[in-house]
Amino acid sequence: MPASHLCLAVLVAAVWGLNFTVIEVGLDHFPPLLFTALRFLAAALPAVFLVGRPKVAWRWIVAVGLVLGVAKFGLVFLGMDAGMPAGLTSLVLQVQAVFTAVFAAAVLRERPTLVQAAGMVVALAGIGVAAADEGTSGPLGGFALVVAAAAAWGVSNVLTRKASPPDALNFMVWVSVVPVLPLLALSLLTEGASRDLAALRGLDWEGAGSVLFVAWVATVFGFGAWGRLLSRHPASTVAPFSLLVPVFGVSSAALLLGEPVTPLRWCAAALLVSGVALTTLRRRPGGPPRTTGGGGNAPPAEHPGRPGERGGVTPTRSGAG
Template sequence: MRPAHICLAVLVAAVWGVNFTVIEVGLDHFPPLLFSALRFLVAALPAVFFVGRPKVAWKWIVSVGLVLGVAKFGLLFIGMDAGMPAGLSSLVLQIQAVFTALIAFAALGERPTRVRLAGMAVALCGVGLAALDEGASGPLGAFALVVAAAACWGLSNVLTRKASPPDSLNFMVWVSTVPVLPLLGLSLLTEGPSRDLDALRALDPQGAAVIVYVAWITTVFGFGAWGRLLHRYPASTVAPFSLLVPVFGMSSAALLLGEPVGPLRWGAAALLVAGVALTSFAAPARVHLADVPAQERAREPA
């Protein structure tokens, strides 16, 4: 990867890491599914009127919208609302890199090299060490929901790679239109109209700031940039950068929420960074040319 793209991937990881702390704050203001619906509503409007018409087939917009918006974020918000701490959630969610690599191998023929596999193994050791440090602080059901969210994120990474949108911002804004109504419907059914209305009536500046951050910074910028990277590089190259998210997630949770970060946790962070470095500077993954869009095969690196 080019140095500028490595920096962009790290910046996205930082934005997503801090996002877990912001979500924790937001869940004090909104029920989880309503919160997620508002996130995508604000991400889509008014941007959808300025980004132009969709530049990929609607099947990709709808599929990524449902998998990423409804499934991944719905499960994550419910899991955190059920008791998963922000720092632990930022950690557990990063097993999406494993799901991404497995799905990319099955669907796209992307075969990671040995060095890249070793880097992922080192990073996942860091995840395991941090999980050991955290202990069983979250309920088992909430833990399982976040694991399921990680699997959905991995699938959405590969769907985005397959869609290969030429304009990542355009793609993410249109994807954000898809989850709004399904999430609102699920919220009304499971969380109840009265709870939703009470949350909306009690909206204050802090709640509004939370929505702006998770909508415009995390969703539009974060996933727009992430999609651009996935369009340019194999999913198994981009995905390991998400392993940096717990470094920023645990740090922000410690600073802003008072969650403890001990020596084991910092050791885990060191392993995560080392694993990502190995993965980043390894030789490119082998990809079946038939599975790569023609325009991407013809494009020379800029």
């Protein structure tokens, strides 16, 4: 990979990690479900008029849109609004790799190797350590919501695998259309019209900037750049950079929000990142293991690599968070 592409991969990971800090800022201005709806509305418009027609069946766009947009991101924003720290959220979400492997085994009959199974155990141990750390410093309800979001992400990953979109950006933009109305309806029902209107009337540059960052920078730029890298390099070369997302997520939250990073959280980070790295190893028939994907701010999708190489499961979204 040339130096320019290497820098681009690191930049995307940094953007997706920083995205969790920006979400924290946005939650100071909007109710969580309204903020999630605005995020997808801004990601869809005007991009939906520029990317062309959908390149996969509508059933996959609707299914991924509901599971990823409404369930996964709705739960993430609710969890963070309930007190889950931004840095810890970026870390805990990486357990989606374990859920993805479990669901893929059940639905796609992709049996995990012994190395992958060991990685799942290590990653789950990291979740246990993170839960113990959060139990001493914050509400476990938000933690549980983020773990549920990771499970929803795992479901959306399997759905995306089934859809096999040939164009990650086109797919993500059309997926972004689906959650807007359901999230707005849920916001009106649970957060109330008066609270939503008050947030919109009080919109300032900081609130608008947070929406535009999570929509245009983390989603449109992030996925466009990631898809560009995947079109030029094997997925096994690109995907490991997604493991940098929680590194940037934890560090940016500590630097910009003053979130403490306890020894238990460092331990949880080491276990989770190591476990996810092992979980995303797949073995070619007759060949050595290879890395095929990880966390990040996005649902994995299969992408072609170089001629003659088959891409693996790689992240195509984080805004993440």
